[in-house]
Amino acid sequence: MPRRTRIINDPSELVPLLQTFQSKEHKDVFNALTTEWLTKTQLDEAMGFDVEESLNILKRSGLLEIQWRMPKPGETPEKEYHSSYSKAQANFQCSFEDLSEIITLAFTPYEDIKDLIKELECEVENGNHSMSSLTRSLNKSALYIKSLARRSDRLTVMGQRLKMNEEDK
Numbered sequence: 001m002p003r004r005t006r007i008i009n010d011p012s013e014l015v016p017l018l019q020t021f022q023s024k025e026h027k028d029v030f031n032a033l034t035t036e037w038l039t040k041t042q043l044d045e046a047m048g049f050d051v052e053e054s055l056n057i058l059k060r061s062g063l064l065e066i067q068w069r070m071p072k073p074g075e076t077p078e079k080e081y082h083s084s085y086s087k088a089q090a091n092f093q094c095s096f097e098d099l100s101e102i103i104t105l106a107f108t109p110y111e112d113i114k115d116l117i118k119e120l121e122c123e124v125e126n127g128n129h130s131m132s133s134l135t136r137s138l139n140k141s142a143l144y145i146k147s148l149a150r151r152s153d154r155l156t157v158m159g160q161r162l163k164m165n166e167e168d169k
Contacts, residue, residue, distance in 0.1 A: 003086035012146035018106035
């Protein structure tokens with residue numbers, strides 16, 4: 001099976017990747033999925049813990065492929081997972097100040113930034129989708145807002161705009 005290279009063009013894309021690989025559990029789930037397609041049940045058994053959070057983080061990071069496993073007659077179909085990439089290539093430039101903000105946001109406990117994330121989600125829910133408008137209303141840099149949005153389960157970064165995830169509407 002050919003393996004692909006993840007090209008990182010925006011420094012804020014590092015946030016979910018750093019979150020993923022800061023945890024031994026998430027890294028172990030990723031490693032298990034690099035060699036074969038596995039269902040959540042198979043992963044739970046192999047890892048010895050519930051892998052739901054790991055799968056969500058890998059999905060949000062764009063590191064997960066999902067397909068339906070064909071069931072035996074009379075059984076229900078089940079999703080199976082596999083890692084999307086085996087390599088990474090970074091292609092961006094930013095200041096050390098911006099890079100330090102990104103790294104800090106990636107490793108800050110959710111509880112410490114949840115109010116900022118909720119404020120950003122409220123802005124987007126109220127129709128403020130434009131990055132330039134969000135930078136003015138929140139008094140933060142565009143890179144900071146993108147990085148913060150990548151910590152949210154409810155927001156998606158679409159170039160210079162943010163949108164609410166479809167399942168959260």
